[in-house]
Every structure is written in structure tokens, then in C-alpha cells.
Amino acid sequence: MSTRFRRHRTKIIPAISTVVMAILLTGCLGNEEDWHGKNISGLMPELEFDLINSQGDPVSSNDYSGRVRMLFFGFTSCPDVCPTTLQKLNQVTSGLSPELQEEVLTLFVSVDPQRDNPERLAEYVDFFGDDIVGLTGEELQLRELAKRYRTTFGYEEPGPDGNYAVSHSSAIYVFDREGNPRLLIRPDLSGEEIRHDLVALIQEGS
Template structure:
């Protein structure tokens, strides 16, 4: 074999190796979410997941719910309240629509939770009645205001406590959703306003792991 033939052989081997590695990478990444498409759908993933504080709340059935119970399932947390005049009913209606269009496998992996920023009025009974109007599968959580504040601050969704002495008061809060992974850590956010169509396409990819 001449020197030229050896050089060509080595080049072909290198090209084959590169192609093999590229194909292997593509095959191994199959089923993983595309960060660009996630971002286009309003899904912002954190560079590093965040641990949540060890807190106890109460669900819409009056049962205690520890933050550690978010483990083993993906969750979307929405901080709102039942007397909200606009953002909350609109967001919950969109989440109902999104959930209804997801594949059954994705729905089974995804829990939608509203955490009340108005514990003064949002009793478990009030939460259950309100959420049942949208979807009986939605979970509601409430707790004393300091507990809610601590959780909201931990996931970077702060709200402004209302002056409860005023009649028909409102609470200033964010419309963003918090993404909790099955390991119980915060993985990111979903920006408001929600893009229903793109979220229906991307949420199955997100929770596929």
C-alpha cells in the first residue's frame, strides 16, 4: 500500500468514525426535548434544579400535603386564588384545555396544582369547589400566608399580600407556572401568557424522561 493509499484509508476511517459518533448521538438523543423548541413554547429550564423547602400545606380535601410529596410525578404549580377576577380563571381554563389535548401517557405523569395566595378566603372547601369547575383532577393547596410566601419565594414566584381588611380585595401575583420534576426539585418555569398549541406539542417531550 502506497503512502497516498494509506493517507486515503486513514481519512476514510476518520470520516467513518465521526459519522458513527454523530449517528450514535442522534439516536441516543431521540425522545429528548429540544431546548430551542421548549423555549419557543414558553418553557424555560433552569441551568441547575432547585431544592424546595420542607413545608406542609393542606390540600382541597383538607388533608396535609408535604412539599416532598411532589416527588414521583411532574407538577405544574400555579400561584393564584379563587376570587381572582381575570388571570386565574383564564389560566385554569387554558390548563384544562391543554391537559385535555395531551396524550393519556403524558396526562398520567403530569399534575396541575393551584397554590392559593389568598389563604384568608381560600379554605380547602372553597378550593375544591372552585377547581372542580375547571377539572376535578386539578389539585388545590393552601396554608398560612408565611408558609405560602416561603414557598413562592423559593421558586421565584413572589406575590404581594393583600390588605384583607378591605372588601373585595385582590392579590397581585404572577401568571407564570412552576415546573417541578419527579425528583421533587424545581426544573424551570412556563412563561405567561400560555401558548396552548406549542405546550401541547412540547409537554410530552418534557415529561418523557
């Protein structure tokens, strides 16, 4: 990874533990053995946002409809979880057939708009692959989006050099072609396990 992306300590918020607990308590997992990720069907709202992309253009969730989408919150100065996760997701999608690769998209939402302008965001996501879209927005927009999916993020006090750490969830949210929430993926799942779930979603109804 390029050294221009400074390394800073990152706190990771437990991956929406309240949602996972709700899933376990309500017994809404369906046939759990079918999925490696947690089945969140019906437990969260459909994919919806109005942000800007890494070209500085306003976009909405409708601009990316028709594909299975993986949503991940992070920031470009993240020293560990973000680059590791994006690298894994790129390996997962790269391992699909060319036809299936076109059916999957990763949406990386930066929750650090003060530092992650479109140019920086574009350089970052391009480093990890072609099927990754960088998104960001005003802090209020980002907080509303995080709240929509029952997570949050926060900023620590800047150090002497002005840099600061950002706490955020490590969860990956997976939505089907219609934007319905389907899976919550933990970053500790193997690439093969994630790929299995993506292929199953892509092939639904085909």
C-alpha cells in the first residue's frame, strides 16, 4: 500500500452487536447453514443514500441498483482494518468469473470528510480495484447513514501533527440487486466464505 496514506491508530466499534443480538433473539436467521454471513433480511431498511462519489458528483443508491452491493464504512487514513478489508473484498470479487464480477460492487463510505476529499478518495479506492466505489458527504449525512444501519463512528483528539484516529464499525453490509438488506459479513470470514455468499445472492432468481 502506498506510503502516502499515513498510518494512524484506529479504534473499531464492535460490529453492530445490537443487531446481531436481535437476530439471535428473534430467530430470524432462516436456514443459517445456507450462509456464512449473518442473515439480516427484514431487520434493516433497504439501501438508501444521497452522497458524493470520488469524482465529486452527487449520487444516490439508485445509481448503483441492479447489482449485489457490499457497503463498508471507513476512512483512507485507516492503518489496518480498512485496507485489509478492501484488499480481501477485491480478492473475493476477482476470484469470480468475469460474468459474475459485473454483478457485484463494493461501496466504500468514508466517514472522514475533512481529510477524504474526492481526489484522495479516488486515489485510495483505485488502489484496491476497479469494482470499488468511493463515497462520502457532509458529516451529518454520514451520521444519518450510519444510524440507518445501526452503527456509528467518532473522531479522537488530534495529535501534535494534527492527525487523528477515527473509530468505526468493521461490519460489511450486503444488499441484493433490489437494495434489500441480506447479510452482515464479519471481516474475519475467509474470502471463500464471502465468495460463496455472493454467488448465492447473484444466482437468486436466475
